[in-house]
Amino acid sequence: MGEEAARNYEFGPFRLDTGQKLLLRAGEVVPLTPKAIDTLLALVNRRGEVVEKEDLMRQVWPDTIVEEGGLAKNISLLRKALGDDADESQYIETIPKRGYRFVAVVRPVGEPKKPPFLSPKKAGLATLALAVVALVVYLIVQRGFGPQPIRSIVILPLQNLAGSDDAFTSGMTEELRTFLGTITALRRVHYPAGKYEGSEADIARQQKVDAALFGSVNREGNRVRVTVHLVQAATGEYRLNRHFEGELGGYMELQSKVAQAIVQEIQIHVKPQERARLASFRSMQPEAMDAYFQGMWFLNRRTGQDLLRAKEYFQQAIAKDPGHARSHTGLADVYALLGSMPYDLLEPKEAGKRAREMAELALRKDASLAEAHTSLGYVKLSFDWDIEGAEVELRRAIELDPSYATAHHWYAHTLIAAKRFREAEAQIRLAQESSPLSLIIGLGAGWCAYQAGDTDRAIEQYRVIIARDPLFISTHFVLGLALAQKNQLPEARASLGKAVEMSGGQLLTAVAALGWVQAKAGDRAGAQRCLRDLAAVEAHRYVPALYRAVIYQTLGDPHQARSWAEKAFEERSEYLVYARVEPLLSGLREEPWFRDLMSRHGLSR
Numbered sequence: 001m002g003e004e005a006a007r008n009y010e011f012g013p014f015r016l017d018t019g020q021k022l023l024l025r026a027g028e029v030v031p032l033t034p035k036a037i038d039t040l041l042a043l044v045n046r047r048g049e050v051v052e053k054e055d056l057m058r059q060v061w062p063d064t065i066v067e068e069g070g071l072a073k074n075i076s077l078l079r080k081a082l083g084d085d086a087d088e089s090q091y092i093e094t095i096p097k098r099g100y101r102f103v104a105v106v107r108p109v110g111e112p113k114k115p116p117f118l119s120p121k122k123a124g125l126a127t128l129a130l131a132v133v134a135l136v137v138y139l140i141v142q143r144g145f146g147p148q149p150i151r152s153i154v155i156l157p158l159q160n161l162a163g164s165d166d167a168f169t170s171g172m173t174e175e176l177r178t179f180l181g182t183i184t185a186l187r188r189v190h191y192p193a194g195k196y197e198g199s200e201a202d203i204a205r206q207q208k209v210d211a212a213l214f215g216s217v218n219r220e221g222n223r224v225r226v227t228v229h230l231v232q233a234a235t236g237e238y239r240l241n242r243h244f245e246g247e248l249g250g251y252m253e254l255q256s257k258v259a260q261a262i263v264q265e266i267q268i269h270v271k272p273q274e275r276a277r278l279a280s281f282r283s284m285q286p287e288a289m290d291a292y293f294q295g296m297w298f299l300n301r302r303t304g305q306d307l308l309r310a311k312e313y314f315q316q317a318i319a320k321d322p323g324h325a326r327s328h329t330g331l332a333d334v335y336a337l338l339g340s341m342p343y344d345l346l347e348p349k350e351a352g353k354r355a356r357e358m359a360e361l362a363l364r365k366d367a368s369l370a371e372a373h374t375s376l377g378y379v380k381l382s383f384d385w386d387i388e389g390a391e392v393e394l395r396r397a398i399e400l401d402p403s404y405a406t407a408h409h410w411y412a413h414t415l416i417a418a419k420r421f422r423e424a425e426a427q428i429r430l431a432q433e434s435s436p437l438s439l440i441i442g443l444g445a446g447w448c449a450y451q452a453g454d455t456d457r458a459i460e461q462y463r464v465i466i467a468r469d470p471l472f473i474s475t476h477f478v479l480g481l482a483l484a485q486k487n488q489l490p491e492a493r494a495s496l497g498k499a500v501e502m503s504g505g506q507l508l509t510a511v512a513a514l515g516w517v518q519a520k521a522g523d524r525a526g527a528q529r530c531l532r533d534l535a536a537v538e539a540h541r542y543v544p545a546l547y548r549a550v551i552y553q554t555l556g557d558p559h560q561a562r563s564w565a566e567k568a569f570e571e572r573s574e575y576l577v578y579a580r581v582e583p584l585l586s587g588l589r590e591e592p593w594f595r596d597l598m599s600r601h602g603l604s605r
Contacts, residue, residue: 008109039074043102049199150266152187152209161218171293179259181401188403204233288321325365332358332375342509352383370401382574405435421452512547519554
């Protein structure tokens, strides 16, 4: 029966009669004011959605201007009538600074109709239909068919009820994602923080998954309270409404309980070793946990200065809790990125050494940690130039956690280095499916298209990212590279110049690329100016030799190009692992001496 035909709704022991505007419990009328009933109706009609306070007041008092206190009074009356609790919401959840959400499972109930007159022929058909229905019911009872199992979910960011410390809330969301990553049969889609349109069930349908997981975190001192909801995409019904509370130091036990409750509800196959891992947890010092969450917060912001801050926080977390494996993987990723383009804040040999130490330490503490295998895979790719070894680690990471977007992303990079473009495209697509709104992974999708020679698609992808976040500096840099490959040199100059300006000249890879484009356009003075800018900062920070090799080669100075290229190989510049495919290096690849360098360092296979 369509919901539009329903006159009543049932939830818990209650029935809401929309025609007579009555709330009943066990057939008895629950006394409520007309405006309180109107408020309840407005919430039930949009169950599962956050109803803004202003919308509620307009619906309940359409012709009157009222204060917010009138709405709060109605909500208080409803909670009292429903036996609800603002802190233990079973029916009406408060969304701080926004409004309210009706979270209980609601069943639309229509009015009974008189049975129509059936001819003998139609009666026979009806009897047959009833027999079929009876058989279906019998099979349901005998085979135990209940709620459909959930095999895929979108994890929405937990809301911060305390109104501050977004790093803590983001960290709790990531920890929940990690715990659920234990279940290899469960496909997860990770949604980033920010405002999203539509209900949670709508988002689940958009992402083509079975359910949405969402909730809130409230931290008071050393106590933390997590509320989780699981809503079915197809029906909008709630499969889970639970609260979990505990000490901050035992947050991993808390997350374990949350994950186990979710797994129990979704009725998915869980391997014995996965169930054991879900149930295992360790305590952690609150100060170490805070430092780890802050480290992840700054790591995910992906600017050079944020990476340096992330390094400090991960070091603090390790000092306070040396046994926490993921603090080591976080620090490994920081070191690796600091030694990589476009950050270039640490010499590659030093970056690779430190990143490897941290990744291997993490694996010694937990060999089943997908993040640790991913970190080591990136080290093997970027600093060892060991494509086969990187592939082994990244495939192991994906085996442990098939929905870990970063593993798919870095595996795509590995496949690009091996010139396996179709496989790389498949991996970056899996990364996007797991984290559809990630700017970093979106950038990676454009980069994979660029490396494979599909420059038009790369440019289109980069422009989509810029439309979403014009302040994401790296996108302007890679867009400039792609435009230069199309020989759209004025546009390439503008895009690269914007990246240089936005970074205050600190994004050296953009400075170098601008010099390359100036040389390509015949502007020798502009290219020489970029070379001087690179030399000027060399006294106080690392400048990759490869950057100057590219500019000199384009200027037609083979002696300087060869000298700087040899130094780049000596430095073990991480970007040389893409020497076989990177369009920016096409001029150097034409030189026999460069191909000889590639062969001597195992990069020509």
